Amino acid sequence: MSEIIKIEDVTKKYGDFTAVDKLNLDIEKGSFFGLLGPNGAGKTTLISMLIGLLKPNEGKVFIMNQEMNRNNVFLKKQIGIVPQHINLDKDLTVKENLILAAKLFKLRGKKREVQIEKLLDYMDIKKVENRMARKLSGGMKRKLMIAKALIHSPEILFLDEPTVGVDLNARRKIWDILKIMKDMGKTIILTTHYIEEAEYLCDKIALMDKGKIFYNDTSENLKRSLGKYTVEYFDENKVTKYKFFKDIDEAKNFSNSIKENFILRDISLEDVFYNFTNRKVT
Ligand SMILES: Nc1ncnc2c1ncn2[C@@H]1O[C@H](COP(=O)(O)OP(=O)(O)OP(=O)(O)O)[C@@H](O)[C@H]1O
Ligand SMILES: [Mg+2]
Incomplete structure (x- = not known):
């Protein structure tokens, strides 16, 4: 398999503090990659650089052999993002949130309608399509965030703690959907504090602490190392x-x-x- 993401000697500093420290990492196309680490390890900072939201102080990020930066419109279309913090327009309905997301990617007319219906159905939020986002339960909000991230059928999906505060049933539903995405050949990068989630979903798991990845292997090999x-x-x-x-x-x-x-x-x-x-x- 070939790598779809290449991270070369990437460093990110906030003032004097080094949040990501000369990090190198390859992520294979079609893989489900888990990033685990304690609070403050640098996971969100790393993801922010991968999606072109933050610029590394040093080093480079390549996606599909192109350098990622905030102006790379082609790459922005290839990625879907589920951020750590709720990114919904709380005074819009579920469906309106999806319409807004679709507009950003210039999806219009019948194509837009079909895609939104498909995602409402997929994420099991059709029954709340007319509810204001602020009135959704935590689990439904997370599902809507995933639907939003998938609106333009991206090749790569970044999910930063997508199941925080989600009950077990809803979490399993989200896991099912992510598995389907993987079966469709998408590349998925997930950060999580739920180790069983990483173990269940990911084919590769990287352990990160203090801005560095100190282990990167399959879950089986990681366990066998001990x-x-x-x-x-x-x-x-x-x-x-x-x-x-x-x-x-x-x-x-x-x-x-x-x-x-x-x-x-x-x-x-x-x-x-x-x-x-x-x-x-x-
Ligand atoms: N904008 C910022 N300005 C200054 N320091 C920051 C900023 N963003 C993050 N940091 C610091 O960088 C370090 C890494 O933060 P980051 O959010 O990447 O960690 P994380 O691994 O995602 O943690 P969590 O599991 O809590 O989400 C932390 O010490 C954090 O306080
Ligand atoms: Mg984080």
Whole structure:
């Protein structure tokens, strides 16, 4: 597969503070790429540079072999964006929000109508098409934001924490839609604090902290880098500790030596993240 996004030595500073630090990354066409990291890791800053909203202080971003910048109209048409913060016009209805988004991409007439109907249906928001955006539930707002991002059928979709505050049912519905997008051959870049979301959806996961990506691999390989089993236990000071094992017998032997309560379980992606950053993602 060929890379659709190439990030070369990209740095972004806010004053003296380096939010993204000489970052290099390739994202393959058609892949579902997950970007995980604690608050302040630099995820949104990185996405903002990928979509041409922020200019790197150093380095370059290439999408489809063209350099991304805010004036690249061709590339702007290739990407759909679901930002971290709600970007709806709250005094317009659901349908009006979509019409407005369509106008920005010069979609008109029958084509526009068909596309909007398709997205209302897809995102399961047809029944609220005449409701003001401000009166939508959190989950419906997120669905409408995704519909907006898809209005011009982009090749690449950027989603910055698209399921924050969304209940489990709505989240699963969003996951289904994103899977369909992936099956259609779209490239998807997702940031999330929900590790199970990344594990379920993404074929590649990058772990980011302090402006750098320090791991970039499949979820399976990330887990295998630590082992296969986790023993989670209280030490003598009642502090939760984690120990990782490749071999189940070694894990059992260790568990038997612990006086306090313990859990022996399969290793999770959360363990990997916790181990590398020494803090929880959320
Ligand atoms: N406009 C700005 N001016 C100054 N500092 C900023 C600005 N935007 C972000 N930062 C800082 O840059 C760092 C990275 O922020 P960013 O929003 O990229 O993190 P993030 O990984 O998206 O975090 P979160 O998970 O909370 O969304 C943070 O320390 C943040 O405070
Ligand atoms: Mg962010």
